[in-house]
Amino acid sequence: MKSLILSTVAASILAAGAMAQTTEAGLRRENQQDRVAQGVKSGQLTAGETARLENREAAINHEVRADRSLNGGKLTGQEKRIVNGQQNRMSKQIYQDKHNAATAHYGNNRVGSRRENQQDRIANGIASGRMTAGQAARTEKGESATNQEVRTDRSLNGGRLTPGERTHVNGQQNRMSNKIYTAKHS
Numbered sequence: 001m002k003s004l005i006l007s008t009v010a011a012s013i014l015a016a017g018a019m020a021q022t023t024e025a026g027l028r029r030e031n032q033q034d035r036v037a038q039g040v041k042s043g044q045l046t047a048g049e050t051a052r053l054e055n056r057e058a059a060i061n062h063e064v065r066a067d068r069s070l071n072g073g074k075l076t077g078q079e080k081r082i083v084n085g086q087q088n089r090m091s092k093q094i095y096q097d098k099h100n101a102a103t104a105h106y107g108n109n110r111v112g113s114r115r116e117n118q119q120d121r122i123a124n125g126i127a128s129g130r131m132t133a134g135q136a137a138r139t140e141k142g143e144s145a146t147n148q149e150v151r152t153d154r155s156l157n158g159g160r161l162t163p164g165e166r167t168h169v170n171g172q173q174n175r176m177s178n179k180i181y182t183a184k185h186s
Helices: 001-044 045-071 077-098 111-128 132-156 163-184
Strands: none
Touching: 001 045, 001 111, 045 077, 045 111, 045 132, 077 111, 111 132, 111 163, 132 163
């Protein structure tokens, strides 16, 4: 009888420890995703910064999944320390990127307002958990490339886009909009 009670207590402690491990890592990851989403929505994070952060987050998530699969669903103490250190560095990078001088400025034209709308959709996808870190990184990489192209075209044309360039950018934004939709609804 005593051994049955002891084994039940031990199993309960192990289950609680496994749940706390999952919950702690999951809550921290979710908190960081919320901070990134808020930075995207407010314009504090540029598309390039967001893509880099999301790539890092995806790499940490992949590493945790791989470590857990090798250890029967759990992380060892050393692996927890490593992941915690990676998450600390990630947290500092989010702070630095949100508080540097780089901000996402979209202007007051159609191209700018559409980019801002798409950034809001990405931010909502990140915040709701409907977009993974990897999906957000790929989407932000595309947004960053489009933003750079628009900046280059405007610098070559006295601050304006030609009608042909606007048509080209609109096509890129249509494709990006479809990618955002697919990522959020897959």
